[in-house]
Amino acid sequence: MPIEINWMEEVNKRKSSIIEDTQKFLQIKSVLDENETSIDAPLGVGIAKALQFLLNKGENDGFIVKNLNGLAGHIEYGTGKELIGILCHVDVVPEGDGWTSDPYGAEIRENKIFARGAIDDKGPTIAAYYALKIVKELGEPFQKRVRIILGTDEESNWRCVDHYFKHEEMPTMGFAPDADFPIINAEKGILDFTLTQHFQASGEQGEIVLQSFQAGRRLNMVPDMAVAILECKTEKSGDLLKEQFVLFLQNNNVKGKAVLRDHTVELKLEGISAHGMEPNNGKNAGLLLNQFLAKQHLDNNGTKFSTFVNQYLGQETRGHTIGIAFEDQISGELTINCGILSYDRAGIGEIGLNLRYPVSHKIEESKKKIIAIAEGNGFSYTELDDSKPHYVDEQTPFIQILKKVYEQQTGGKAELLAIGGGTYARSLTSGVAFGPLFPGRPDVAHQKDEYIEIEDLLRATAIYAQAIYELVKN
Ligand SMILES: [Zn+2]
Structure with missing residues (x-):
C-alpha cells in the first residue's frame, strides 16, 4: 500500500x-x-x-x-x-x-x-x-x-x-x-412549550373587547401573519382604533389592514417568516400586533393576555424580558421564538414558544423562572419537548x-x-x-x-x- x-x-x-x-x-x-x-x-x-x-x-x-x-x-x-x-x-x-x-x-x-x-x-x-x-x-x-x-x-x-x-x-x-x-x-438544546391563560369570568369590560387573536401555526417558525378581531362599544371607538392601527403600521413599516364592520374591527398585520432557530431573520407578526393591542383599553381577559405577552416577550428574541438570556462561547446566544399566539374570548389564550439554549445553559433553572412568572400571572406551563444540547x-x-x-x-x-x-x-x-x-x-x-x-x-x-x-x- x-x-x-x-x-x-x-x-x-x-x-x-x-x-x-x-x-x-x-x-x-x-x-x-x-x-x-x-x-x-x-x-x-x-x-x-x-x-x-x-x-x-x-x-x-x-x-x-x-x-x-x-x-x-x-x-x-x-x-x-x-x-x-x-x-x-x-x-x-x-x-x-x-x-x-x-x-x-x-x-x-x-x-x-x-x-x-x-x-x-x-x-x-x-x-x-x-x-x-x-x-x-x-x-x-x-x-x-x-x-x-x-x-x-x-x-x-x-x-x-x-x-x-x-x-x-x-x-x-x-x-x-x-x-x-x-x-x-x-x-443547542431545543425546548418547546406552551403557556396557557386561564380564562376568568369578569363583569368589568373595557371599551373594546378582544374577541379573538391568531398568529402562527408552528412553534419553530416566525409567524408572518396575525389577525385580531375586536368588538367596540361605539362606532366612534371603532373608527379611532382603525386610525391608530394605520398609524402603527406606518410607524413600524409593515403592511396590514383594518376593516370596520358595524362595531367589529378586524386587524391584520403582515410580518416576515423565518426559521425559529434565528427569529431575528424574520419579523414576528404576532408579537407586533400584540404590542398594538396591549396599548388599547381592552376587556380584562384581553388586557391580561396582551399585557403578559408584551411584558415578558415584547419584541425581542433573546429572553431578556423574561429573564433567561444566556450566551456561551461554544454555541452562542439563547434564542426564543414565539411561534403561536392564540386567544379566544370564549375559551383560552395560548402562547407557543420554541427556545434554543446554549450547550452550557442550565435549562432547569430557566424553566423554574418561566413557570414562576407564568403562574404568577394566571398562566400554566406545559412542556411539549426538551431535546438536550x-x-x-x-x-x-x-x-x-x-x-x-x-x-x-x-x-x-x-x-x-x-x-x-x-x-x-x-x-x-x-x-x-x-x-x-x-x-x-x-x-x-x-x-x-x-x-x-x-x-x-x-x-x-x-x-x-x-x-x-x-x-x-x-
Ligand atoms: Zn436529512
Whole structure:
C-alpha cells in the first residue's frame, strides 16, 4: 500500500457507478406513507424499497448487512472492539410543486443530479457507501468496525434511530452526512412549550373587547401573519382604533389592514417568516400586533393576555424580558421564538414558544423562572419537548482526524460550527454532522428542484473515504 493514497483518483475510477447508483436510489420514491404499511414496510412501500436497495448492494459487495424490521438497517465492515457509525437516512420529504423535471427522475443537467433527496440525504448516503467500499477494496486492515446506519424516519419522527439504538450498540464515535461541511460539533438544546391563560369570568369590560387573536401555526417558525378581531362599544371607538392601527403600521413599516364592520374591527398585520432557530431573520407578526393591542383599553381577559405577552416577550428574541438570556462561547446566544399566539374570548389564550439554549445553559433553572412568572400571572406551563444540547469536544482525536481530512482534501479551513438546529448527528452519543453541503453552496434541501452537484458528490465520497481510512487504521 502506498503511503499516499490519491482519494479523488480512487473515487474517479468508480465515478460512473457512483452516479448511476445515486440515480437509481433517487428514483425510488421513499416518502413516508402511513396508509400503505405492512410488517416489512412499517413506513410504507417506498421507504422499505429504498432501504432494501442499499442492503442488497451491501450484501453483493461483501458487507455484513442487517435489516431491523424495516425501520432501520446497517452495512458493516471491519473488526475490532470499537465501532464507528456513519448515520444516513433513506427517507425524503414529499416533493411539493414547481419542479422543472420529474422529482423522481434524477435527471442530470449542468453537472447536477436533480431529485427529491439528492442532497438530503440519498446522495450523501451513496457517498458514504462508496467511501466504505473504496477503503475495503484497497485491502488495508481495519482495526475498528465501521457501520453505515440507515435510518428511515429522519424527516418525521425518528422512529428509526429510536428502534435501532434500542436493539443495537451505540457507536464509539460517528458522523452524519446530513448537514454542512466542515463539521458541526455543537447543537443547542431545543425546548418547546406552551403557556396557557386561564380564562376568568369578569363583569368589568373595557371599551373594546378582544374577541379573538391568531398568529402562527408552528412553534419553530416566525409567524408572518396575525389577525385580531375586536368588538367596540361605539362606532366612534371603532373608527379611532382603525386610525391608530394605520398609524402603527406606518410607524413600524409593515403592511396590514383594518376593516370596520358595524362595531367589529378586524386587524391584520403582515410580518416576515423565518426559521425559529434565528427569529431575528424574520419579523414576528404576532408579537407586533400584540404590542398594538396591549396599548388599547381592552376587556380584562384581553388586557391580561396582551399585557403578559408584551411584558415578558415584547419584541425581542433573546429572553431578556423574561429573564433567561444566556450566551456561551461554544454555541452562542439563547434564542426564543414565539411561534403561536392564540386567544379566544370564549375559551383560552395560548402562547407557543420554541427556545434554543446554549450547550452550557442550565435549562432547569430557566424553566423554574418561566413557570414562576407564568403562574404568577394566571398562566400554566406545559412542556411539549426538551431535546438536550449536543456537543462533542473539539480536542477529541476523532474530530482532529475529521478536521485534518477535510483540510487536506479541500484546502479550506475546517472551522467547527455551532448551530441552533438539531441535526441527525444528535442521535449518536459522540456524533458530529460532517457534510454534505460545502461552504458557499445554496441549501436546496426540501426545496423544489433539489439537486446535488456531481463534483460535490464525488468530493464528499473522497473525504468520507479518507476519514474512514484514517479512523480505522489504528
Ligand atoms: Zn436529512
